[in-house]
Amino acid sequence: MDMDTFNPKTLSTESFQLSVLVESSLPCPSPNSCFAKVGVSCVRLPGKAEVVATLRLALLVPWAAGLNFTYHHQPEMETFLRGVQAQHPGIAHLHSVGRSVQGRNLWVLVLGRCPTKHRIGIPEFKYIANMHGDETVGRELLLHLIQFLVGKDQQDPVITKLLDNTRIHIMPSMNPDGFEATKIPNCYFSKGRYNMNEEDLNRNFPDVFKSNWVQTQPETEAVMKWIQNETFVLSANLHGGALVGSYPFDNGYSDMVTTKRYSATKDDDVFRYLAKSYASHHATMSRGISCGTSNVESFPGGITNGYSWYPLEGGMQDYNYVWGQCFEITLELSCCKYPPEGKLKQFWNDNRASLIEYIKQVHLGVKGQVFDGSGKPIPNAIVEAEGRQHVCPYKTNKYGEYYLLLLPGKYKINATVPGVPSKLKQLEVPDGTANLSAFKLDFTFPDFFQTPKELSCPTEPLYQISSSTAFRPTVLLLPLTTLLRAVFE
DSSP states (O other): OOGGGOOGGGOOHHHHHHHHHHHHOOOOOOTTSSEEEETTEEEEOOOHHHHHHHHHHHHHOGGGGSOOSSOOOHHHHHHHHHHHHHHOTTTEEEEEEEEOTTOOEEEEEEESSSTTSOOTTOOEEEEEEOSSTTOOHHHHHHHHHHHHHHHHTTTSHHHHHHHHHOEEEEESOSOHHHHHHOOSOOSSOOGGGSOTTSOOGGGOSOOSSSOOOSOOOHHHHHHHHHHHHSOEEEEEEEEOSEEEEEESOSOOOSSOSSTTOOOOOTTHHHHHHHHHHHHTTSSSGGGOBOTTSSSOBSSGGGEEEHHHHOOOSSOHHHHHHHHSOOEEEEEEEESSSSOOGGGHHHHHHHHHHHHHHHHHGGGOSEEEEEEOTTSOBOTTOEEEETTOOOSSOOBOOTTSEEEEOOOSEEEEEEEEOTTSOOEEEEEEEOOTTTTTOOEEOOEEOTTOOOOOOOOOOOSSOOOOOOSSSSOOOOOOSOOHHHHHHHHHO
């Protein structure tokens, strides 16, 4: 569209929505393109198309600059997300990762200096909300978080640096059908919890402890594919109905190692810290008060192991940890699942600091690349901390990158490729959240020149009960050396 002939009176809402998607879904520019340096940030200078899109937005969506504390249904949410992309094309990219049973888009807005693609050394973070359609607070919080982040860019130094060093993915609604089906808000339960096939999406993922025979739903398939296509490092899943931060494992066995019914991961210390980082910055969560009780601390510090709270089969946070190489916790943010709109502003005030603080934790630990003798990155190399080997080994992506979330301290990091001795490096990991960058540690295998094949881990139960009374994870895979040989041959 030519700016010289632009006439707002002849512009329809439908053409506006289409043009915003086309004109602002731009690829990340090359170093020689229209970039201006502002401090440590790279800001693209707007072209004519972006000016047109911004003008259209100002004319047609005046409320986009100030999101109201009301519930936003699918059309309103889509218009807001498209408007953000149009107004901030240099840092915002909107795309759909799939569709619901009824055909609604599962929108994701990506924020960062290069929102359209992964950059080496920049960790990927995600928030997902409204997995249960009648749990609505998280959906609105994520819309306000988007507005807050883009509004504070180049104004608040912490937010600016966070966008410089992080690629943030935000899915406001994983179950838009369930949200639209909830006609009468209820604090406790409604059928909107489920998708339109009456399936609970948080019981619909592969389970590492027990075969999950439910039919995988379109929403679940879309999210699993999204997880596998990105290099997510940290995530949180926003729910309602309680006030607590829950962490893996959600499932386990009845004869667990502890008498407290605690199903611990190899990274239990990190998960406890992550949950505490959210709860401690929340207005009230750290008090640990259970909904419906008066000053009774049910969740010490405002956190709980998922299995200790109640066993859950087919949950999304366990799937992320085992098959996605992504640490995810579940955040229950409201005692009332679908509270009145008048309370949304207070929920935002209660959660804003926590939402920001939690994103920072993606910079914990150590990151780096693995190279071969010619300096090329090695994908599918296994890189893990000694004593924290995962049942599905954590491997490098196609750029030879790895990310390991670790608390500050001394560790031995082991890198393994087939046919040559593994490399073990000891280091002291600092707190990377201070400067929003994890400690960098690369590995080079000078005698390795093979072309690796993709390493995959079967989505089936990978743990079994040992003969002893203690719970021991027993890998139901071939020995690691056999697995690696199959991958690289």
